Structures are given as structure tokens and as C-alpha cells.
Amino acid sequence: MFTLELKQNDWLELIINYFYIHSMSCHFHHNDTILKTKIENKMGHLFCACLMVAAVASSSTPPGLNSPKTDMSFSFNHALVITSQRLEELRQTPSLLLVYFFINELPRTSRKFFEEYDKSAKYLEAYNVQLAVFDCKADMSKEEHCSNVKAGRNVYSYKNGRQLLEMEVETMFDVNSIMSHALQLVLLQDVQIIQSRLERQALQKSMIGKNDIFFAYTQAIGTKEHRIFMEIAYTYQDRYKFALTTELKSTLGLQENEYLKSSTSLAMWVLFCSDSNPEQFFQSGNCHHIMYKGEISLAAVATFVKNLAEPVLYHCPTNEISSMKNLPLSLPTIFIYSNRELADFIKFEVDSLVFDVRGFARIMLVEMDNGECQAQAKQQGFHGKLPSIGIQLQNGEVAFMSESTEWLLSTLHEFLEPYLYPIDHSAQESNLELAHSTDLERITASLIEEVETQDDQVADAVFRLHLKEMELDLIPPLAKNNFYSTLKSAELKMVLFYLPFDQVSMAFLRDFGEASQILSTMYSDHDVLARVNCFDATDLCAAENITTYPLIRIYQRDEETQDYRGHLYSKSIINAVKLLQLKSPVLLKSEKEVEMFMERHFPNKFSEFSSSAVLLLSHKEHQEARSTFVDVTKSMSTITAFGIVTEELVTHIAKKYGAPITSVIAFRQEDINRQKSILAGKISVASLTDFVKQSTISSLPELTQINFPLLYEKKLPFAILFVDPDDQSSEVAKEMFTKLAMTGQFEKAIFCYMDAQPKTIGLKILSEYTWTATLPAISVVDHRLGEVFNYPGDNLEQSQVANWLDSVFSNKEKPAKILEQGVWVAPGRHYDFLAMMDEKRSILRIQAEEESNIEAEDSSLTNGARASVLLTEDELLKIDEDIREELLELRNSRLYHQSPERRKPGKTESPQGHSVPLVKQDVAQGHGHSHTEL
Incomplete structure (x- = not known):
């Protein structure tokens, strides 16, 4: 037995953690909404228990002085409790190993997690996945994870002697989440994670004529639906290609996508790419596909996938109507009654239905010209006009579409839908039970979903990082x-x-600490940064007139104080410190100093802190220009360096660089296309400020989240080149685009480029702008009007691109897309706790009344009826376990019960009943799947 021990001090620590978590507002990402609901639900009960323990402790012996222990023990039946030696052995195996390191100092480790972890070990054993627990307290080895404070909050994965991913315990809170995470690792290469529509289309394109694709959208990783999808993928990975997304926009263009919401638990499509050709794909942007509309359970989805391999279309008289009852797999049969005259008239609808009902039904085409078929149809009860359609019900009777209904594909679907995809009444009754639950989290489920998915990503990041200690020892606290x-x-x-409770403040405080460490170790600046906690030092912050948080104020000897306006991350702070130490404007007394300043090497080397250097050429009598230059220097000395040439050198330097007097020159040594810019004429604060900002940007900048605000500030359309940095054609396109930007022909546009390789923000943006694209690609975006223009074709000749841009900016082109209008308002509803309490009282009252009515009835009959409808979680898992055994038997019979020499590509039946080759993926010897190591 593996014993867990929690002392009184641990319980008191749990109370402290309870208040800490609530002070942090219990921020979770939307993918962790289910977890948050569970944690808060359990935490209420646990908090009461903690208070009782604390009360006993406070009224008896003080902690640490012979205080009694409160023990909690747990016996693992399926997960292994391992030693150091056994851990090292298991790490080296080719099977996936998951290990939880128990440190015995983390009060959030609960019995519930171990119960779910142990159950999961039982089910995952069928997939050759081993779950283990390493007790750091019992084993005195020097296992590195045991000294890591984060270890107890993660589950670690290993394979072939290498560590793979760390998975947070917070995301592995039940059997579904643990199993789905484990299977996602097992099928790391086989189940592709899709993050954009273009990635999905690229996958489809690669599968044309080869494999069909199962593509699923799931609300979050770690749900029951995710687990079901992964188990199906494990079984059928040799027959189909599987792909998964949690990005709703990745489903754009697929059947019934418009009805999906972010709260949709699972949506799944079968994309029949093996039967598609490139021409069809390029016309529609998709392989022919259908959406799964059945029950979301392992049994239902497994049955659907199995049925996909069955023929769909049958013919009478070739097949007798009565013979349909004898076919394997109890699929509903759809009867289409027609004759030879109407064959062409109904062809489109029949061909469409054959694809649309795959996996859900069979279709029999009954030729009413044949006397035998006509007689059998009459026995079914058909006496209507042709063409017509009917469907056989479970009781054997056939329901027919009304004769007055027009023969259209849409009306046929309307008729068939209630029979093929019936509403799950048991689920409705289950939901009715949930509606009468006393659990407040369930009562307000829709509200919780709406509120908890209003992501505060900064708060979430702060919460997840709070275990990592901030490095603040070099930032003295001031009062x-x-x-x-x-x-x-x-x-x-x-x-x-x-402020310590402001999430942005806490996020930046960590970066501020990192900046102090770098400044100290790399540049010997030990005492440049300091901090003030305005929650403690309210009088000081009031005296300094601090009204926004976080705020950095710059105090420099003999200078007026100023507020830092740059980016809130460590590199920007370091740059600002080093540039401020130059004490701009720097007086340049010789031509050598001017040259070194241009190269960003004088008065100190500052080339790594700024991409530019700004120089004023002015005589002393031009006081207005000098005054303007000094004023701008004060406000912008954190982003670049400023210099002034002495009176004796002004004329010579101006002549050398071809600049008039008075003027300002910005030097960018690393920009080979435009190493200097000149601002001449009337110099104002506004014009010089804009000039200085632009001096930090190259002639063709990469568009990033750092420079986007600066570029967007110009209120001009963006001409964006999307590239693949590893592709030579993209490099050629960048050179062409740079030359086009340098011509000055399109001064009313901002030229830039973005990396659009898979998994990048650039690809996500490109997929928003265009339906299909190959890299390199060009888009013009006018954010003010919301208009997007996409360059047609693949020929990126400079003259052709210039002509196209000219037609765009002269309003001769129509936009390819209009972006949605964004509104900066509150994202949604909020919690009204008083109303929730009133609703809870009302529901409790209704529940009490119903219970009194139930007691008056025959309790045994009622309870029996209720038991037939509602199943416990363990009962549902038992059903899934039986289905899982069947799936694994099917997989093993297909993969392992044949020698490699005999394992030929299989054949599956097409919808029309013709045999078509089935392309298999390569299977590594000794394994059912191949992997990519991390």
C-alpha cells in the first residue's frame, strides 16, 4: 500500500492556498473550464473541513509540539508504485510511461486524483501505456524531479529513455482527461493537430487519391469526447488519417460549420479524399465529406466507423427487398422508388444521398418497372407516385415521404433526418435531472461556460507561473x-x-526581475532598477501621483522625471537602461566620433540596444530646431540614441552625407537597402517624433506583435508578403517586395512580411484572409475599412505585382473579404451571485416537492424506471471497456495476426459497392503505430 501523509500544518497551508487561489480569482484557460468547475465544487467542502481541523489544532497542542497526525492512505491497484531502479528500467522501454512524483508537501494532491489515475492505469494497459507513481519521500534517491517544486503538479512522460511532455495535473482530473492525454502522446504522429483552415486544406490535398480523413473539432483537450476520438483513432489509424483541432475557425467550409459554437463538445467529419480528385478539391476547397450526427459515445462512434466500410447502394431486382433484413449490421434501409424514365431525373439526389448517409443507413433503389420489385413495394405499403422515398422503421414498417413534397435534395434530407438522427430522449431526461441538481455549478452551467471562457490570458499566465520564484533580489523594494x-x-x-493583485503588474514584475539579473550579470548594472508596492506604500504612490498600474518612472540626475512608454518585457527594459546611460543628446566633436556614433559604437557600444542612431545637423542660431530636437530626445531616449554635431563640423558632415542644414539624419547600418533617412525643412515635434519612430523600422520589416502598434499608428493599408523562410522562392519574393517598397511608388502603403509556416501566427492570419493559398502569397489589408485583397496567381513578377497593387489602391479591385467589425465592449455576462442563490433556493423547493410526491408513489417501480435511464460514471466506463475490447481485437486481427509479408493494402467497399484499394500507412515492426520523438 502506498501511504500519503498530510499533517496539521499541511491542512493550515491548504487554507492559505484556498484564499490565495481566490485572491488570484481562480483564473483558468477556457480549456480548463471543466476542471475549474470541479475544483471549486470540491473546494467548498474541503474548506469547511480545513476550518474544523484548524479549530481543533488551535484549541489544543500547538503545531509541532506532539501534535497528532491526520493520515490519508491510498492503495494503488493498477498504477505501479516504483523505486529508482524500476523507474530507470521503465524509462528505457519503447512503451509510453507516465510518472507522477509524489513529494508529500503539496496539499492540492487529493485522493480523487489518485483514484482517477489508478482507474486510468487499468484502461490504458490495453494500449501498452504504463502509469506509475514515484514516492520521493519513501525513496531516498537523488531523482531530480523530487527537488523540483513543480514536480507534484505535473505528470511526466517517457519513452525509449527520453522525456517527452510534462502534463499538468490540473488538466488530468479524471479518467477521460488522463486517457486522452496519454493516447494523444501515443498517436503523436498519427493524429495531426490542426491550427488553421489552411493546414486542414493542406492535409486534405496531401490525402487526395490516398486516404480518407477523420477530422474532429473538440472544445478542449482532455474531455470525454477527446478520449473517444483518440480511442477510435488508435483502432483505425491504419485505415484512415486522423486530425484534430480545438480552433473553431479551422472548421470553416465544412458541412454545418455555421451551427457550431465554441461550447460544442465534439464535431466530427469524414472527408472522402481517397475518392476525390485535384480538380474537385480546387473547385470546392474540400474533399467530399459528411458530418457525424450520431450519439457521442464510444459504442456509437465505433459502430459508425465500422459501418462506413459497408456498401451503401443496393438495387432491386438484383437484391430482393426482403433480403435487406438478413444483411449484417442493423442499419436502417432507405427505399427510393423510381423507374427507367426517371433515372436521369433522380441521379443527382441519389448520388448525393449515397455519400450523405454512409455509416448511418443503406439505400435500395427499387425499379418499379420490374413486376417483382413492384409487388414487393406494394407489400411494404407503397402506392404513391414516382419518384418517392421511404425508410424502414425499427418495427419493420416503412414511413413514406408525403406525395405533395417536392423532389429536392433538401426535402429528402428533411424527411430522413428525424429517422436517421433522432433526438436522444434519454439525454434529455438526464439533462432534466441535472436541472434539478442542488449543485450550483450545474444549475448555472451555461452562465459558467460564458463567463469562464472570457479569457484573461495574462491572469492565467501569472497563475501558472506563480510556482516559479521571481528573481527580485536585485530590485530593492522602496517605501x-x-x-x-x-x-x-x-x-x-x-x-x-x-499592485500585487493586478495581474498585468505581476506578469511584468517577473520580467522586471529577469531584466535586473541580465543587467547585473552581463553589463554590471547592479542598482538601476527598483520597485514600489503601492498596496503597502499607498502614501508614497499618492505623493508621486501614481494612478495607473503597472507604471515605470524614470529618475535621472539633473533631468525631469518621465514615464516609460515602451514595451513591458525584459529586453525592452534592458535596451532602455543602456540607451539612457548614453545621456542623449551626445555631443560629437570630431568626424571620427560621428562615424562611430553612426555605427552605434560611441560614446559606448549600443548596437545591440538600438537599430538606429539619430543625428542633428544645425547651426547654433537655429535655436528652434535645436530646442525641438532636445525635447524629442528627452521623450524618446529609451528607443534610440541622439547626437548633435559641434558648430565646427556641421558644414563638413552635412556635405559628406548630402544633407542640408538644418536637417536630421537617421542611420540604420544593418538595413542594406536604406542605410540613412533625412528629415529636412520645418522640423516640428510631431514630424521629428514620427521620423525617429520610423528610423527603427527596416525597409521591409517582419510584422510582429512588437512593431504592429507602431505600424498601425500610421493608418495606412498593409501590404503583407507571407513567406516560408526555408523556401528559396520566398527569399526571391522578399527581394522583389523590398525593391517594390523602395521605389516609393506606393507611399500610401506599409510593406512588410510574415512567417506563415505551419503552427505560426502568420499562417492563422493568412487563413483568415484567403480560402486557399500557397507560399509565398501577398495580401493587402485596409484595417480602417476592413477590406482584404489577395494577389491572384503564383507569378510574383515585380511588374505584375506593381500593376495589381496599383489597381487595388485605385479602387479597381473588389475586396476578396470584409473583416468583421470589432467592438471594444464587455465580452459577456457576469456572475450575479444573489440571483444565483435565489435560483438555487427555488430549485431546492421544487426538488423537495417532487421528492414528497415520489415517496407517495410506488418507490420500487419509480426507482427501477429511473435506474434504467441514468447510469453512473463507472457504469458508462464499464460499457466503454467492453467496446474497447472489441475495438482492440479488431485492430490486432488486422495488424498483428498477419506476417509483414502478408499484410497487403486492404480493400474497402465504395458507397456504390465497388471494390477500391485501401492505402495503409506504414507500420513499424513490433508496433501498431510510428512516433515522432520530442
Whole structure:
């Protein structure tokens, strides 16, 4: 037995953690909504228990002085409790190993997790996945994870002696989540993760004429639906290609996509790419496909996949109507009554239905010209006009479409849908039971879903990082008693004013600490940064007039204070410190100093902190220009360096660089296309500020989240080149695009490029702009009007691109897409706790009344009826276990019961009943699947 021990101090720590989590607002990503609901539900009960334990502890012996222990023990029946030696052995095996390191110091480790982990070990054994627990306290080895505070909050995975992924315990809270995460690792290569519509289309394109694809959208990784999909994928990976997405926009263009919501638990499509050809694909952007509309259970989905291999279309008189009852697999039969005259008239509808009902039904085409078929149809009860359609019900009777209904594909679907995809009444009754639950989380499920998916990504990141200790030892905390004296003795101080409960403040405080460490270790700047906690030092923050958080204020000797306006991350802070230390504007007294300043090597080397250097050429009598230059220098000395040439050198330097007096020159040594820019004429604060900002941008910048605000500020359309940096044609396109930008022909556009390789933000953006695209690709986006224009064709000749851009900017082209209008408002509803409490009281009252009515009835009959409808979670898992055994038997019979020499590509029946070759994926010897190591 593996014993877990929690002491009184641990319980008290749990109470502290309870309040800490709620002070952090319990922020979770939308993928963890289910987890959050469970945690909060359990936490209420646990909190009461903690208070009781704490009360007993406080009224008796103080902690640590012979205080009694509160023990919790757990016996693992399926998961292994392993030693160091056994751990090393299991790490080296080719099978997947999951290990939880129990440190015995984490109060959030609960019995519930171990129960689910142990159950999962039983089910995952069938997939050759081993789950284990390593007790760091019992085993005195020097296992590195045991000294890591994060270890107890993660499950670690290993294979062939290598560590794979770390999975957070918070996302592995039940059997479904544990199994789905494990199977996702097992099928790492076989189940592709899709993040954009273009990725999905690229996968389809690669499968044309080869394999069919099972593509699924799931609300989150780790759900029951995700687990079901992965188990099906494990079984049928040799027959189909499987792909998965959690991005709703990745489903655009697929059947009934418009009805999906982010809260949809699972949507699944079968894409028949093996029967498609490139011409059809390029016309529609998709392989022919159908959407799965059945029950979301392992048994139902497994039956559907199995049925897909069955022939769909039968003919009478070739097959007798009565023979349909004797066919294997109890699929509904659809009867289409017609004759030779109507064959062409009904062909489109019949061909469409043959694809649309695959896996759900069979179709028999009854030729009413044949006397025998006509007689059998009459026995069914058919006496209507032709063409017509009917479907055989479970009781053997046939339901017919009304004669008055027009023969259209849409009306045929309307008729068939209630019979093929009936509403799950048991699920409705189950939902009715949930509606009367006393659990507040269930009562307000829709509201919780809406509120909890209003992501605060900053808060989520802060919560997940809080275990990692911040490096703040080089950032002294200041208060009113030492604030002014510290500033008085410093040449330069950048002071961060923050609030500990503000998530942006806490996110940036970590970066601020990292900046202090880098400044100290790499540049010997030990005392440049400081911090003020405005929750503690309210008087100081009021005196300094701090009204926004976080805020960095710059204090420099003999200079006015200024607020830092740059990016809130460590690299920007380091750049700002090093540039401020130059004390711009720098007086340049010789031609050599001017040259070194241009090269960003004077007065100190600053080339790694700024991409430009800005120089003023002006005589002393031009006081207005000098004054303007100095004013801009003060506000922008954190992004670049400023220099002024002495009176004696002005004329010579101006002549050397072909600049007038008075003017400002910006140097960019690394931009080979445009190493200098000149601002001449009337120099104002606004024009010089804009000039300086633009000096930090290359002639063809890469569009990133860092420079987007600066580029967007110009309020001009973006001409974006999407590239693959590893492709030579993209490099050629970049050169062409740079030359086009340098011509000055399109000054009313911002030229830039984006990396659009798979898994990049660039590809996501490109998939928003265009339906299909190959790299390199060009789009013009006018954010003010929401218009998107996509360059047609693959020929990226400079003259052709220029002509196309000219037609776009002269309004001769129609936009390919109009972007949705965004509104900056509250994202949705909020919690009304008082109303929720009132609703709970009302439901409890209704429930009490119903219970009293039930007691008056025959309790045994009622309970029996209820038991037939509602199943416990364990009962559902038992059903899935039986189905799982059948699936694995099917998989093993197909893969392992043949020698490699005899394992030929199989054949599956097409919808029309013709044999077509089935392309198999290569299977590594000794395994049912191949893997990509991380």
C-alpha cells in the first residue's frame, strides 16, 4: 500500500492556498473550464473541513509540539508504485510511461486524483501505456524531479529513455482527461493537430487519391469526447488519417460549420479524399465529406466507423427487398422508388444521398418497372407516385415521404433526418435531472461556460507561473522612508510602481526581475532598477501621483522625471537602461566620433540596444530646431540614441552625407537597402517624433506583435508578403517586395512580411484572409475599412505585382473579404451571485416537492424506471471497456495476426459497392503505430 501523509500544518497551508487561489480569482484557460468547475465544487467542502481541523489544532497542542497526525492512505491497484531502479528500467522501454512524483508537501494532491489515475492505469494497459507513481519521500534517491517544486503538479512522460511532455495535473482530473492525454502522446504522429483552415486544406490535398480523413473539432483537450476520438483513432489509424483541432475557425467550409459554437463538445467529419480528385478539391476547397450526427459515445462512434466500410447502394431486382433484413449490421434501409424514365431525373439526389448517409443507413433503389420489385413495394405499403422515398422503421414498417413534397435534395434530407438522427430522449431526461441538481455549478452551467471562457490570458499566465520564484533580489523594494534618499544618490533609477493583485503588474514584475539579473550579470548594472508596492506604500504612490498600474518612472540626475512608454518585457527594459546611460543628446566633436556614433559604437557600444542612431545637423542660431530636437530626445531616449554635431563640423558632415542644414539624419547600418533617412525643412515635434519612430523600422520589416502598434499608428493599408523562410522562392519574393517598397511608388502603403509556416501566427492570419493559398502569397489589408485583397496567381513578377497593387489602391479591385467589425465592449455576462442563490433556493423547493410526491408513489417501480435511464460514471466506463475490447481485437486481427509479408493494402467497399484499394500507412515492426520523438 502506498501511504500519503498530510499533517496539521499541511491542512493550515491548504487554507492559505484556498484564499490565495481566490485572491488570484481562480483564473483558468477556457480549456480548463471543466476542471475549474470541479475544483471549486470540491473546494467548498474541503474548506469547511480545513476550518474544523484548524479549530481543533488551535484549541489544543500547538503545531509541532506532539501534535497528532491526520493520515490519508491510498492503495494503488493498477498504477505501479516504483523505486529508482524500476523507474530507470521503465524509462528505457519503447512503451509510453507516465510518472507522477509524489513529494508529500503539496496539499492540492487529493485522493480523487489518485483514484482517477489508478482507474486510468487499468484502461490504458490495453494500449501498452504504463502509469506509475514515484514516492520521493519513501525513496531516498537523488531523482531530480523530487527537488523540483513543480514536480507534484505535473505528470511526466517517457519513452525509449527520453522525456517527452510534462502534463499538468490540473488538466488530468479524471479518467477521460488522463486517457486522452496519454493516447494523444501515443498517436503523436498519427493524429495531426490542426491550427488553421489552411493546414486542414493542406492535409486534405496531401490525402487526395490516398486516404480518407477523420477530422474532429473538440472544445478542449482532455474531455470525454477527446478520449473517444483518440480511442477510435488508435483502432483505425491504419485505415484512415486522423486530425484534430480545438480552433473553431479551422472548421470553416465544412458541412454545418455555421451551427457550431465554441461550447460544442465534439464535431466530427469524414472527408472522402481517397475518392476525390485535384480538380474537385480546387473547385470546392474540400474533399467530399459528411458530418457525424450520431450519439457521442464510444459504442456509437465505433459502430459508425465500422459501418462506413459497408456498401451503401443496393438495387432491386438484383437484391430482393426482403433480403435487406438478413444483411449484417442493423442499419436502417432507405427505399427510393423510381423507374427507367426517371433515372436521369433522380441521379443527382441519389448520388448525393449515397455519400450523405454512409455509416448511418443503406439505400435500395427499387425499379418499379420490374413486376417483382413492384409487388414487393406494394407489400411494404407503397402506392404513391414516382419518384418517392421511404425508410424502414425499427418495427419493420416503412414511413413514406408525403406525395405533395417536392423532389429536392433538401426535402429528402428533411424527411430522413428525424429517422436517421433522432433526438436522444434519454439525454434529455438526464439533462432534466441535472436541472434539478442542488449543485450550483450545474444549475448555472451555461452562465459558467460564458463567463469562464472570457479569457484573461495574462491572469492565467501569472497563475501558472506563480510556482516559479521571481528573481527580485536585485530590485530593492522602496517605501517612503528610503525612496527619496535612494533617488538622490543614484545617477539613474527606473522604478516600477505596481499592485500585487493586478495581474498585468505581476506578469511584468517577473520580467522586471529577469531584466535586473541580465543587467547585473552581463553589463554590471547592479542598482538601476527598483520597485514600489503601492498596496503597502499607498502614501508614497499618492505623493508621486501614481494612478495607473503597472507604471515605470524614470529618475535621472539633473533631468525631469518621465514615464516609460515602451514595451513591458525584459529586453525592452534592458535596451532602455543602456540607451539612457548614453545621456542623449551626445555631443560629437570630431568626424571620427560621428562615424562611430553612426555605427552605434560611441560614446559606448549600443548596437545591440538600438537599430538606429539619430543625428542633428544645425547651426547654433537655429535655436528652434535645436530646442525641438532636445525635447524629442528627452521623450524618446529609451528607443534610440541622439547626437548633435559641434558648430565646427556641421558644414563638413552635412556635405559628406548630402544633407542640408538644418536637417536630421537617421542611420540604420544593418538595413542594406536604406542605410540613412533625412528629415529636412520645418522640423516640428510631431514630424521629428514620427521620423525617429520610423528610423527603427527596416525597409521591409517582419510584422510582429512588437512593431504592429507602431505600424498601425500610421493608418495606412498593409501590404503583407507571407513567406516560408526555408523556401528559396520566398527569399526571391522578399527581394522583389523590398525593391517594390523602395521605389516609393506606393507611399500610401506599409510593406512588410510574415512567417506563415505551419503552427505560426502568420499562417492563422493568412487563413483568415484567403480560402486557399500557397507560399509565398501577398495580401493587402485596409484595417480602417476592413477590406482584404489577395494577389491572384503564383507569378510574383515585380511588374505584375506593381500593376495589381496599383489597381487595388485605385479602387479597381473588389475586396476578396470584409473583416468583421470589432467592438471594444464587455465580452459577456457576469456572475450575479444573489440571483444565483435565489435560483438555487427555488430549485431546492421544487426538488423537495417532487421528492414528497415520489415517496407517495410506488418507490420500487419509480426507482427501477429511473435506474434504467441514468447510469453512473463507472457504469458508462464499464460499457466503454467492453467496446474497447472489441475495438482492440479488431485492430490486432488486422495488424498483428498477419506476417509483414502478408499484410497487403486492404480493400474497402465504395458507397456504390465497388471494390477500391485501401492505402495503409506504414507500420513499424513490433508496433501498431510510428512516433515522432520530442
